Amino acid sequence: MSRYDPAATEPKWQAAWEAEGVFVARHDPARPKYYVLEMFPYPSGRIHMGHVRNYTMGDVIARYKASCGFSVLHPMGWDAFGMPAENAAMERGGHPKDWTYGNIADMRAQMKPLGLSIDWSREFATCDPEYYGQQQAMFLDMLQAGLVYRKSAMVNWDPVDMTVLANEQVEDGRGWRSGALVERKELTQWFFRISDVAGELLSALDGLKNWPEKVRLMQANWIGQSRGLQFAFSTVDAPDGFDRVEVYTTRPDTLMGASFCAISPDHPLAKHLERHDPEIAEFVADCRRIGTSEEALEKAEKRGMDTGIRVRHPFDTAWELPVYIANFILMDYGTGAIFGCPAHDARDFEFATKYGLPINPVFLPASSDPAGDEVPLAEAFVPPKTEPVRYVRGFAGAEIQTGEAAIAAAIDFCEANGVGRGVTNYRLRDWGLSRQRYWGCPIPVVHCPACGVVPERKENLPVRLPDDVSFDQPGNPLDRHPTWRDCACPSCGGPARRETDTMDTFVDSSWYYARFTAPRAPTPTDPAEADYWMNVDQYIGGIEHAILHLLYSRFFARAMHATGHLPAKAIEPFDALFTQGMVTHEIYMTRDAGGRPVYHLPEDVEEGRLRATGEAVEIIPSAKMSKSKKNVVDPVNIVRAFGADTARWFILSDSPPERDVEWTASGAEAAYKFLGRLWRMADEIAASDTPDDPEEDRALTRATHRAIADVTAGIEGFAFNTSVAKLYGFANTLSKSRAGCAARREAMGVMAQLLSPMVPHLAEEIWHMLGGEGLVAQARWPEADAAMLVEDEVTLPIQINGKRRGEITVPKDMPPAEIEKLALANEDVVRFLAGQPVKKLIVVPGRIINVVV
């Protein structure tokens, strides 16, 4: 007897699929299509278990849908632009292009042995000129359609390296390489007008029924629609041109509690003052050293500086409020200026306390005594807006009303009295796409001294990145390129300069799903192909992309539709979204002589000790796999040791797909053992010649249909771990079955089919052993016969006061009245009741009986 040998069988079946072209996506108008897509990888050079998990899940869906008769599109590509390639070039020399394409070749070679049902003929990388050239063409269309514009915006500036830094390159306010204090610097940059469709992106979330609720919520909060009042304070002692300060507030009902006005350090007034007042200049410069990330601003200590300027309260011109420049006011949100009401805002409270500003409550709890004295607040009073409160400094609406009602009344009152207007605002800002970097898609415009900003002609696309660049000094090599930068103006032909900024890599990933429908088309998309394949029926990826990537893609699909590159039905490109959890592993740590942690690879550790020295390791439980912590398990090693099916089976079992999964060596071995057991079962059943046994055969057939129903439900519901558990159960049932060989062969054949989306190589092997026709990958998915799933009898637990005290087994359709009688006669029940009268009897048919005493 031979044995389960994945090293031999897996390549064999992969070759068979390849020879048959099983996974080539076919545009077949006669069949329904199904487009399954996993978020494409960044070509770091090594695949990791997170990739294996992501692509295995997609593969289960793709193979399952294919066997259900769909024409499946399941492509793969590479999110190939981005900073790591440039960092590698700076650290190790070489060219980002060589590094990237080398990594792609390596990763493709690591992925192919996994046996994924991918149509590799559609593969592309976003750094292919054929791809980014089409992206440039769309950029030009969007520019013409008014969807892109230029404006000034802040970047993190490293004054030593003279280069722009990404937020992740700023560590504690300092540049990661130079260590210099980072400054905010203004640059003119390109923006997509995503905020113009903020309301639309928000309301369309309701239609995304097959997206996780949490993702829709996160996007809704990110878009941040608010209704508020915008009005102007008139100023006292302000410089010329600043006789008014526009502010926006979502709490106009608290106007009578205002105690100061605060403006952003980037507000025009602050910028004016910094030019004339050294003290203010120093403070503003200090504020700008916090960097550009909202997180850093929020976490920084709240600080402000009194400008000496005053504003008049809109309801009482004699009432003056001081104007502060405050480090926590964002120029991008509202008008970049607010009024502070410390009594009802935690941040304003902290600020007012720090600078000795008045804290006057506008409302008190509804239950407070109207005649009572005002007691100083210990903290800001911020009840939910839906809770009624008693207004003591109200000016519109009832004395006792909810915040919501008071806000609406305040806006009406202000509008009626000529103090500002109600406006709907969004937190969502326009999408800045300029990056001062080399390894990205060049922005196809030219700056001409005579004509200004001129779009490149489409026939000159792609604007290719030059290859002759060096990374021996920081900054963008395009900026200092001797020839590429200088060009002729496409409009007047005079000397001009190319735009040296490249595009945010989020642009690349905002339309790759559309390109997969026609990856070699001479235009960004092909209308017939886009019409057939769009939308993505199932998109799968990490929750870390819940907001930015998915929101940008939703916007970009709309922009593509507006410029004629996608049909109207594709403006929401992802019909269903699934967000999977991470793959984690224990961390093994010892300490060096200085007490600093030293990490060790899993393969160097055995039973809690280092293999080499026997030294005991400290075990830190389940953390995200990362190189620096050395808790990575390389899929290549797993596939080499156990085969792809074992890696796939393990990654699907145990943990629900949306949760993190902990990789354990024992779990991987268990997966391998189980697959070996299935192999032996098939081998034994194929050779068996036991006679039929009507009763046993029938029981096995029922179990088979139960397995079909349960495994299918698991796949449909994205609960692969429960499908796996059901397959374990079915295997246990089958191995114990006394049914005849015909019935067992039948059952084992169904087993092969149910296994095929998850462990496709083994499934083919079993299918083949049993004499199945063709490839199981092309067999029709089995259907469960509903009649086979019905049980004749049910066991009902009996509870007394909600605690389980006994059970009865009754025919499935016994009337409740009879069940009641049987339940009350049950000896456990009689004993527990001990003669107590029954107050209530609840019979839930087919479920439970509860006796209340």
Added chain:
RNA sequence: GCCCGAGUGGCGGAAUGGUAGACGCAGCGGAUUCAAAAUCCGCCAUCGCAAGAUAUGUCGGUUCGAGUCCGACCUCGGGCACCA
């Protein structure tokens, strides 16, 4: 700081508001073996001799009945617009 999640045996986890712990790992016992590996069979939440009691991060609520619904809190994770 703000937004969004997740917490169930020794471990991973299962459970349309209806028997908490399916299935797997580890562990324990047995079979097979000269012996071991591999394999096969059985046991396995905790406390208790038992009857039973206690158990789904903590505290409270709704319900005949709560892991599941509601409120507060704790811990861990994701995101915060130039990481991808």
